[in-house]
Amino acid sequence: MLAQAHGVLPFHGGVIGDAVGNAWLPVYDLPARLSHRYFVISADGRWLGTVELPGAFRILDIAEDRILVVEENDVDVEAVAVYRLEKQDPVEPRASAAPGNEGDAIRA
Secondary structure, eight states, X not given: OHHHHTTOOOSBOOOEEOXXXXXXXXXXXXXXXXXXXXXXXXXXXXEEEEEEOOSEEXXXXXXXXXXXXXXXXXXXXXXXXXXXXXXOOTTSOXXXXXXXXXXXXXXX
């Protein structure tokens, strides 16, 4: 990979916008690959926290309290899933998520 040859990696991947105007920035981990973590920043530039998604997800849409994803299992079979976002205290910029079926929560 060209970026690795020069010792330079991007801080984040492509920005994803949600329904209320927040920016979700996918974070890179080493070796140079996107992780399952997203920094979330409000439309006015305030830090809202970090969301960590379980497993190999591709985000399709983010509503105020739900996230629509495509998830992949161990044999690369894709399925669409909806997770509920649970907002935590904005002072603590960490979040966790639990895999499962619709209605499971991702804390943000």
